[in-house]
Amino acid sequence: MNNALGLLKERRFLPLFVTQFLGAFNDNLFKTAMVLFATYQVLNDPETEFVFNALATGMALVPFVFLSALSGQLADTYDKAQIIRIVKTAEIGIMLFGGAGIVVAHFGYPMVGVGMMLGAVLMLGTHSTFFGPIKYAILPQHLKEDEVLGGTGMVEAATYLSILLGTVIAGWVSIETAGWLTLIVAIIGWFTGRMVPPAPRQGAKLKLNFNPFTASWRLIANTMHIPRLFWAICAISFFWTMGSVLIVIFTPLAKNVLTSDERVASLMIATFSVGVAIGSVIINAMLRGEISAKFSPISVIAMAGFVVAFSFESRFWVPAPDGGLYDMMAFIVMPQAWIVLATLIAIAIAGGMFVVPLYAFLTTTVTKDQTARTVAANNIVNAFGMVLGALMVIAITALGVGPSNQLLFVAGMAVISAWLAQKLHRACD
Numbered sequence: 108m109n110n111a112l113g114l115l116k117e118r119r120f121l122p123l124f125v126t127q128f129l130g131a132f133n134d135n136l137f138k139t140a141m142v143l144f145a146t147y148q149v150l151n152d153p154e155t156e157f158v159f160n161a162l163a164t165g166m167a168l169v170p171f172v173f174l175s176a177l178s179g180q181l182a183d184t185y186d187k188a189q190i191i192r193i194v195k196t197a198e199i200g201i202m203l204f205g206g207a208g209i210v211v212a213h214f215g216y217p218m219v220g221v222g223m224m225l226g227a228v229l230m231l232g233t234h235s236t237f238f239g240p241i242k243y244a245i246l247p248q249h250l251k252e253d254e255v256l257g258g259t260g261m262v263e264a265a266t267y268l269s270i271l272l273g274t275v276i277a278g279w280v281s282i283e284t285a286g287w288l289t290l291i292v293a294i295i296g297w298f299t300g301r302m303v304p305p306a307p308r309q310g311a312k313l314k315l316n317f318n319p320f321t322a323s324w325r326l327i328a329n330t331m332h333i334p335r336l337f338w339a340i341c342a343i344s345f346f347w348t349m350g351s352v353l354i355v356i357f358t359p360l361a362k363n364v365l366t367s368d369e370r371v372a373s374l375m376i377a378t379f380s381v382g383v384a385i386g387s388v389i390i391n392a393m394l395r396g397e398i399s400a401k402f403s404p405i406s407v408i409a410m411a412g413f414v415v416a417f418s419f420e421s422r423f424w425v426p427a428p429d430g431g432l433y434d435m436m437a438f439i440v441m442p443q444a445w446i447v448l449a450t451l452i453a454i455a456i457a458g459g460m461f462v463v464p465l466y467a468f469l470t471t472t473v474t475k476d477q478t479a480r481t482v483a484a485n486n487i488v489n490a491f492g493m494v495l496g497a498l499m500v501i502a503i504t505a506l507g508v509g510p511s512n513q514l515l516f517v518a519g520m521a522v523i524s525a526w527l528a529q530k531l532h533r534a535c536d
Contacts, residue, residue: 114258119249122302126191127242128265129296133198133289134231135273137205138163139376140285141224143277143369146358149217156359157504161497164355166225167232168497171239171490176322178237179483180315187241187248187306194237195300198293201230206286213283240482243466245306259467260391263459267384271377278373323487330484336469338531340485342403343465344492345524346458349517351496353379353454360510365447366427370435375451382452386459394464403461403528410457411521417450418514461528468531 114120142163146156181190205227212220246258277285316322331337354376361372386406393402424443427433438444469481503513 114250114254114261118302119304120258120261122299122304123191123242123245123249124261124265126195126296126299126303127238127262128269129292129299130195130198130235130238131266132269132273133202133292133296134167134235135270136277136285136292137202137224137231137289138167138228139274139277139373140280140282141221141228142358143372144212144282145221146362146372147369149221153359153363154504156362157355158501160355160358161501163225163228164351164497165494166229167235168351168490168493169229170233170236171486172494173319173323174233174236175240175483175486175490176319176326176480177315177317178486179240179326179480180322181237182240182244182483183480184308184312184315186308187245188303189305190237190241191300191303192297194234195293195297198231198234199290199297201227201234202286202290202293204230206290209282209286236486239486240480241306243469243482245303248306248309249304256394256397256464256467257391260387260463263387263463263466264384267380267387267459271380271384274373274377274380278370278377326480326484327487330481331488335531336481336484338527339400339465339468340488342400342524342527342531343462343469343485344488345520345527346407346462346465347489348492348496349520349524350458351493352500352513352517352520355497355500356510356513360421362432364421364510365424365433365438366431367433367438368435371433371438374435374438374448378448378451379455382455383459385452386456386461387463389456390460390463393460400464400468400528400531403464403531404525406457406460407521407524407528410454410461411518411525413450413454413457414514414518414521417447417454418511418518420447420450421511421514461524465528465531 115124142160145159145163150156150159205224208220208223208227210220211223242262243259246262247255250258276288280288316325331340357375357379358369358372361367361375362369365371390402390406420443424447425441427437433441469485499516500513503516508516
């Protein structure tokens with residue numbers, strides 16, 4: 108762990124670390140602020156709220172499905188640091204457009220403004236699609252082999268801590284303040300992105316395929332025919348399918364089941380983010396630099412158990428009196444609330460311990476000139492799984508399945524994730 112923290116003193120890691128931290132913060136602050144604004148101030152129907160949350164999740168993920176193949180090709184063909192600079196410049200324009208949506212909503216056209224904000228979420232998803240492969244693929248290029256796991260763990264921990272900050276702030280500031288903050292952060296990220304050291308192409312220059320369908324299919328086929336990569340990508344994707352269901356559920360569950368306000372909703376998502384960051388650090392210490400999936404099956408089984416516990420805790424929750432909502436102070440003084448938060452953080456710790464070694468495995472099991480495309484292939488399958496998860500929430504909500512029972516659905520998926528991780532562990536023996 109000390110060696111990993113030491114990387115923060117070096118230019119080969121720190122600018123990338125800060126840039127991805129700020130980007131994840133911005134994505135989450137804007138999307139969470141928009142979801143809370145729509146759920147608590149624009150929409151008033153529980154089923155519509157579930158659908159909107161699923162739509163927002165899906166909009167952020169669609170670019171990963173269609174553009175990840177191209178982003179991986181670009182990252183393995185051109186200087187990764189140069190691509191970062193282009194992407195961070197685009198982020199400033201995206202935040203200006205999202206801010207315009209907030210202005211429209213403020214002046215009496217909330218649905219039009221929310222529609223523009225959804226468009227900004229789609230563009231932020233595109234921004235993340237092109238940055239995602241670089242975030243992991245650049246690590247083996249700038250770090251030593253025995254530093255990659257620690258660097259990956261630091262990046263994952265920072266990502267979830269940035270989600271934590273973005274989520275907490277989104278729950279406490281107005282939608283207008285959130286718009287200004289995201290623009291300022293995008294500008295800061297532009298400066299830090301320019302400090303990332305060069306990371307030129309390694310290997311032959313690729314012939315780019317701009318067809319999103321054939322490029323994606325070929326990329327997945329060229330990656331997943333390798334058994335260990337197949338099982339790693341399947342396990343990661345199943346994990347994020349579960350994650351997308353949980354994220355879609357959290358805000359409507361906080362409002363309609365836990366009868367709590369938007370600050371409590373943001374606290375729940377933030378607690379989940381803290382847990383994943385803690386899990387990232389714990390698994391790095393347990394593996395001591397070894398890249399292995401040996402703890403992943405038991406970690407996700409533990410996650411399933413905690414999800415079941417969370418489901419039952421929500422069923423016995425005492426609603427706020429007179430049809431009102433608990434505010435933050437009323438929520439945190441309830442003993443039952445601390446049990447809910449402890450269960451949430453346990454779910455997330457187990458999830459972090461499951462997924463972080465799998466990401467490190469992806470970036471070190473292939474040659475350095477293939478890492479970006481490998482990560483991109485993983486992103487395509489991940490995004491497809493997450494979009495599928497969001498669509499499943501819409502479908503089962505339409506069938507009358509409430510959030511407490513949807514949590515049991517997630518627990519069942521965790522068992523499949525454990526089987527996939529065990530297959531990966533055996534493939535690597």
